[in-house]
Amino acid sequence: MKRARNVVAAATTVTLALALSACASGDTPADDSGETAAEEAPAGDIRVWLVGSDTPEEAREHLKTTFEAENEGSTLTIEEQSWTGLVDKYTTALSGSDSPDLVEIGNTQAPAFTSAGAFLDLTDSYEELGGDDLLPGFVESGSFEGQFYAAPYYSGARVGIYSTEITGDVEVPATWDEYLANIETLASDEVSGLYTPGKDWRNGMVFVWANGGDIATVDDSGTWTGGFSSPESITGLEQLQDVMLNSNHAPADSDETDPQVPFCAGEIGYLTAPSWVRWSIAAAEDAEVPGCLETYGAEDKLSAFAIPGAEEGTYAPVLAGGSNIAIPTNAPNPELARSALEIILSDDYQEILAANGLVPAKVSQAEFMADDAFSQASAAAAAAAQLTPASPLWADVEASGVLEDSFVKLAQGEDVATVAAELDAEIEGTLNG
Amino acid sequence: MTTTPAAPKAPPEAFVRPPQELRTKKSSPFPYALLTPALAVLAVLVAWPILKLLVTSFQEYGRAQAFGAPPEWVGLDNYVEVLTSGEFYAVLARSVGFMVVAVVLTMTLGTLVALLMIRLGKAMRMLVTVGLLLAWAMPALSTVMVWGWMFDTRYGVVNYLLTQVTGSDWAGHSWLIEPLSFFLVLGLIVVWMGVPFIAFTMYAGLTQVPVETLEASQLDGANARQRFFQIQVPFVRSIIIVLIVLSVIWDLRVFAQVYALQGIGGLYEKTSTLGVWIYQKGTASGDFGFAAAAAVVMVFIMLLISLYYVRQTLKEDD
Numbered sequence: 001m002k003r004a005r006n007v008v009a010a011a012t013t014v015t016l017a018l019a020l021s022a023c024a025s026g027d028t029p030a031d032d033s034g035e036t037a038a039e040e041a042p043a044g045d046i047r048v049w050l051v052g053s054d055t056p057e058e059a060r061e062h063l064k065t066t067f068e069a070e071n072e073g074s075t076l077t078i079e080e081q082s083w084t085g086l087v088d089k090y091t092t093a094l095s096g097s098d099s100p101d102l103v104e105i106g107n108t109q110a111p112a113f114t115s116a117g118a119f120l121d122l123t124d125s126y127e128e129l130g131g132d133d134l135l136p137g138f139v140e141s142g143s144f145e146g147q148f149y150a151a152p153y154y155s156g157a158r159v160g161i162y163s164t165e166i167t168g169d170v171e172v173p174a175t176w177d178e179y180l181a182n183i184e185t186l187a188s189d190e191v192s193g194l195y196t197p198g199k200d201w202r203n204g205m206v207f208v209w210a211n212g213g214d215i216a217t218v219d220d221s222g223t224w225t226g227g228f229s230s231p232e233s234i235t236g237l238e239q240l241q242d243v244m245l246n247s248n249h250a251p252a253d254s255d256e257t258d259p260q261v262p263f264c265a266g267e268i269g270y271l272t273a274p275s276w277v278r279w280s281i282a283a284a285e286d287a288e289v290p291g292c293l294e295t296y297g298a299e300d301k302l303s304a305f306a307i308p309g310a311e312e313g314t315y316a317p318v319l320a321g322g323s324n325i326a327i328p329t330n331a332p333n334p335e336l337a338r339s340a341l342e343i344i345l346s347d348d349y350q351e352i353l354a355a356n357g358l359v360p361a362k363v364s365q366a367e368f369m370a371d372d373a374f375s376q377a378s379a380a381a382a383a384a385a386q387l388t389p390a391s392p393l394w395a396d397v398e399a400s401g402v403l404e405d406s407f408v409k410l411a412q413g414e415d416v417a418t419v420a421a422e423l424d425a426e427i428e429g430t431l432n433g
Numbered sequence: 434m435t436t437t438p439a440a441p442k443a444p445p446e447a448f449v450r451p452p453q454e455l456r457t458k459k460s461s462p463f464p465y466a467l468l469t470p471a472l473a474v475l476a477v478l479v480a481w482p483i484l485k486l487l488v489t490s491f492q493e494y495g496r497a498q499a500f501g502a503p504p505e506w507v508g509l510d511n512y513v514e515v516l517t518s519g520e521f522y523a524v525l526a527r528s529v530g531f532m533v534v535a536v537v538l539t540m541t542l543g544t545l546v547a548l549l550m551i552r553l554g555k556a557m558r559m560l561v562t563v564g565l566l567l568a569w570a571m572p573a574l575s576t577v578m579v580w581g582w583m584f585d586t587r588y589g590v591v592n593y594l595l596t597q598v599t600g601s602d603w604a605g606h607s608w609l610i611e612p613l614s615f616f617l618v619l620g621l622i623v624v625w626m627g628v629p630f631i632a633f634t635m636y637a638g639l640t641q642v643p644v645e646t647l648e649a650s651q652l653d654g655a656n657a658r659q660r661f662f663q664i665q666v667p668f669v670r671s672i673i674i675v676l677i678v679l680s681v682i683w684d685l686r687v688f689a690q691v692y693a694l695q696g697i698g699g700l701y702e703k704t705s706t707l708g709v710w711i712y713q714k715g716t717a718s719g720d721f722g723f724a725a726a727a728a729v730v731m732v733f734i735m736l737l738i739s740l741y742y743v744r745q746t747l748k749e750d751d
Contacts, residue, residue, distance in 0.1 A: 081440055084696060085717070087717060087719075088712075088716040088717045091496055091716055091719060092716060094500070095499040095500050112496060112719070113496075115497070116495075116496040116497040116499070116502075117497065117500045117501060117502065118496075118500045148520045249587070249605065250587075251586035251587060251605070251607050251610075251698065252607060252610055253586075253607055253610040253698035253699055254586060254587075254697075254702070255696075261588075262587070329500065330502075333735060365683065395719075396717075396718045396719055396720075399713075399717040399718055399719075400701075400713060400717065400718050401695075401701035401702075401713065401717075402701075402702070405700045405701050405702050408610070408700055409700070412610065420603060430718075
């Protein structure tokens, strides 16, 4: 009896598994229409992966309509990805058979993929795509061993954002010391002088760099040495810890997502963030993601400054933010993807990005930047921006979460020197393979 | 699972024997022929990935290999690296510790809810059933998000209520930053999601216990506790074993809940369980060989645990 029953049960399970897998395979794209109708590329449906909400809606619309007008019969779908866990996602998605056609990737993450052969070699089209007009730092992050794989998409430096409703009479700081003093002045029981959630190492890095410290340095033999334990870095981390503990209400283990929530609650004095965060703050109160256009985010109150350096007139090095854009090696329609890439690098498209506070992909397109406080601060900060260590293994350091953990420990008040030494050891362990 | 509750209903062994033997002799190959195509699919879907995992665990396999570079054979290097890293044992101990607590809590609460359901009237039982089903049907990720918001440091309802009730200031208390309270919240989520299945299965099992036996014992003067431990539990013993083994495996390889909760708060290095740790080493950091070796070790641990259950089932089948 029982054995027969087992067989029936097994048969049922297997049938179910079959049915389920049949469902799962139902939506495999039916491409390969085969015929070379157009002379350049066969019509097809391409998928573009953009990350986060940084790309404004208007630009997405422009990309889609322009692409579909230029490539008759083809369609373009934008699929938005999340910054969290992006390296993991791309590692699996781009190496598989269901790869998208065009992907945006953070500039510090790009080397992990260019070095692995995940992207199509664009060296031959370098001149066509813009040549030396392309942002140099991003060409560098998109290149590996002399070959060019990932084009610049946009850049955005981190600026100090504030609302005069909170800062009142406090003057915009002109030097690093003034900046620290202002943070202390602005802090109260309700207000964070500087909003510093523990996991936000990207915005925390300015403290290290402003004091002359570094993440890691490489010697002639290619061996990396962690730089967080240097006296300069320690000074910076101590200043950061002081701010975290005494002038900040952001939770020690939260990250930098959705800063508009505390900002719009009137709980933030200074916020360091990429300049496009202003649009989250200056969103309408009844928007899908609500901001505070009527109060703290009003046009005459919301403003920004480039974080000042030690001397008046200089600027502190912030982490260069921004993205590269590339065609995966496994892209089903690389020709069409290239056509979309050209639209993305065109003046029309980049003008929309510039109007939204992003630094365009080409040097010549900087003229599209609006002449307001945010754009000026962005431009000044971008000029002083720093990159993460130029190693293909750097993305692994970021993906391991060790930077977040270390900065959370600082926010908890742990000993700076110990945390720095442990962090250096982890970084050296990863970068030196 | 549906086959197990039938066990207690089976008549004494002597009656079962003859027909079963008869059956075995007459067994025709037909059902197995029917199964063949489906088994082939399973071989592709299940056996191939496992084989691939085994192969990878003996290779130096990084991101470049994932994109087509030829992998290099390194023998047992990955296993040596896993088994000699202190991190592995810390993660293993953490996972096992969490699993034990979670399984005990889930089983106890699930059984209590099942006992409650037996005693409830129709309307109330329906209410409890619907409530349990809702918790059971909730996707893991959504669950973590909702609980994460409730325990939010700045704006969470838990801190708000604690402040209201206790009078002391809980605003800004971080629940996830201390590993112990991180696992408290995680345990809450995992147990909350696990109880419905245990409760339903136990309820199904317990309702199969013959009423006459219970009544007889009651007449003999057995109290509720004695009836439970000496009559009901032995009757559903095989169900309990299955449930424990399943819970052990589920709670040991818990992934989505930990991964999502780490995104909300807490330190990665002090809260990673086996599944998440392997993921961080493999997919995130691009060391697939190491991660595959760790995964194989984990599979072996799981196998050891389920071995007891498999032997138990085989014994019953004889």
